Amino acid sequence: MTVGLDDDDRFRVPQNVLPRTVGEEMVILDLNSDRYFGLNRSGAFIWSLFADGSTVGAIISTVAAEFDVAQADVRSDLEALVSELRERGLIEPAG
Amino acid sequence: MPQIQDLIVGTAPYREPLAGWSFGFDCDPGQIGAEVARVTHPATDFSFRRHEITAEAAHKGATEPISCWDGDVLRFVLDTWSRHVRMPDHFRHSPAALDHLVSDDIIPRILSHERIATLHMSAVRLGGAAVAFCGRSGQGKSTLAAAMMRAGHALLTDDCLTLTPLADGVIARGLSASLRVWPQTFEAMFAEDGIVSGEAGPPGKLRVDLDGDAAAEAGPLDAIYVLQPAQDSGDEIKSLRLSPAEACGHLVRNSFGIDLWSADWKAWLIGSCAEIAARVPVFTLSYPRRFDCLPKVIDHLETRHMDSLAGRAP
Numbered sequence: 001m002t003v004g005l006d007d008d009d010r011f012r013v014p015q016n017v018l019p020r021t022v023g024e025e026m027v028i029l030d031l032n033s034d035r036y037f038g039l040n041r042s043g044a045f046i047w048s049l050f051a052d053g054s055t056v057g058a059i060i061s062t063v064a065a066e067f068d069v070a071q072a073d074v075r076s077d078l079e080a081l082v083s084e085l086r087e088r089g090l091i092e093p094a095g
Numbered sequence: 096m097p098q099i100q101d102l103i104v105g106t107a108p109y110r111e112p113l114a115g116w117s118f119g120f121d122c123d124p125g126q127i128g129a130e131v132a133r134v135t136h137p138a139t140d141f142s143f144r145r146h147e148i149t150a151e152a153a154h155k156g157a158t159e160p161i162s163c164w165d166g167d168v169l170r171f172v173l174d175t176w177s178r179h180v181r182m183p184d185h186f187r188h189s190p191a192a193l194d195h196l197v198s199d200d201i202i203p204r205i206l207s208h209e210r211i212a213t214l215h216m217s218a219v220r221l222g223g224a225a226v227a228f229c230g231r232s233g234q235g236k237s238t239l240a241a242a243m244m245r246a247g248h249a250l251l252t253d254d255c256l257t258l259t260p261l262a263d264g265v266i267a268r269g270l271s272a273s274l275r276v277w278p279q280t281f282e283a284m285f286a287e288d289g290i291v292s293g294e295a296g297p298p299g300k301l302r303v304d305l306d307g308d309a310a311a312e313a314g315p316l317d318a319i320y321v322l323q324p325a326q327d328s329g330d331e332i333k334s335l336r337l338s339p340a341e342a343c344g345h346l347v348r349n350s351f352g353i354d355l356w357s358a359d360w361k362a363w364l365i366g367s368c369a370e371i372a373a374r375v376p377v378f379t380l381s382y383p384r385r386f387d388c389l390p391k392v393i394d395h396l397e398t399r400h401m402d403s404l405a406g407r408a409p
Binding site for chain 1: 338339340341342343344347358361362365366368369372373
């Protein structure tokens with residue numbers, strides 16, 4: 001289920017999760033489940049912003065500018081992505 | 096500023112990572128020194144003799160030896176802590192079976208443990224570069240490599256390939272140049288020409304006598320093909336490029352490994368596969384599994400290779 005995000009929300013990568021960049025994409029290994037996941041270019045871009053500690057508001061602004069997309073669309077996509085990543089235990093709320 | 100860059104890995108890359116490893120058979124004290132099998136592996140110069148009684152290693156760390164079973168028969172125990180491979184005496188090895196076991200099961204796992212990317216792939220030389228084939232067991236890696244070899248493309252390996260990422264590509268090296276195929280493949284491709292087959296060890300394949308043909312030397316890798324199940328292809332031959340992340344997943348799946356409990360090793364594996372996937376294109380390959388279609392598959396691969404070269408032309 002997609003959950004709404006506040007602009008001040010931040011997420012971090014748990015210690016059991018190993019991300020590796022592949023070209024402009026990303027492969028993620030969850031050491032707890034031994035499962036591998038792939039992120040496409042835009043997903044990998046957003047992941048790098050999570051890892052930098054960016055807030056949701058900053059991520060939306062940055063992604064909208066990078067991919068020339070309306071901020072409302074970015075927020076919707078980001079909420080869906082965060083839900084999927086959290087369901088899989090690949091990110092967790094920071095702070 | 097002039098710069099020098101190593102492009103080819105050394106001529107005996109497997110000696111260094113294998114140094115310090117020992118091998119032994121379980122046996123009775125009275126049989127010590129009685130040679131039951133001796134294989135000198137061309138890539139390693141390793142010799143295997145019944146010359147020692149192996150004591151169980153004292154495990155001070157958290158690691159456990161890897162036991163490899165074939166059905167209910169223990170084939171070998173690979174202990175990464177004491178760097179020792181133990182083979183039970185009840186698994187009677189002919190030289191061919193022992194060579195198969197060493198080449199395709201043991202050394203790949205040791206190389207992987209020593210952080211050399213070692214993948215379950217066949218590979219041939221195509222033009223000036225190599226192409227590799229991977230897929231689930233029984234998908235036709237060896238048959239396709241055999242067909243390519245019969246079409247004039249030198250064989251690197253039918254089962255195990257090491258990959259070394261460099262700044263602008265990947266160097267591929269076959270672990271051994273032997274060719275093992277299913278009996279029906281041998282009948283279709285080799286029997287008429289009077290080529291001899293021999294025992295290849297489990298699981299029922301035949302070793303093709305290559306009559307001293309040297310394996311292709313290590314060289315740059317041009318592409319990797321992931322063989323798709325036959326029912327997906329119909330009569331069409333097609334290859335589709337995978338995204339880098341998908342490609343990385345296939346490389347991880349087709350990697351040899353023994354340190355499956357080690358987070359450090361897993362981190363190395365995913366990093367290594369990511370490096371390779373970023374440097375070499377990986378494609379799916381779908382085609383009918385009929386011997387009469389193999390020339391068309393080869394033509395497809397040759398054409399794609401030429402297109403690739405044309406795409407790189409200035």
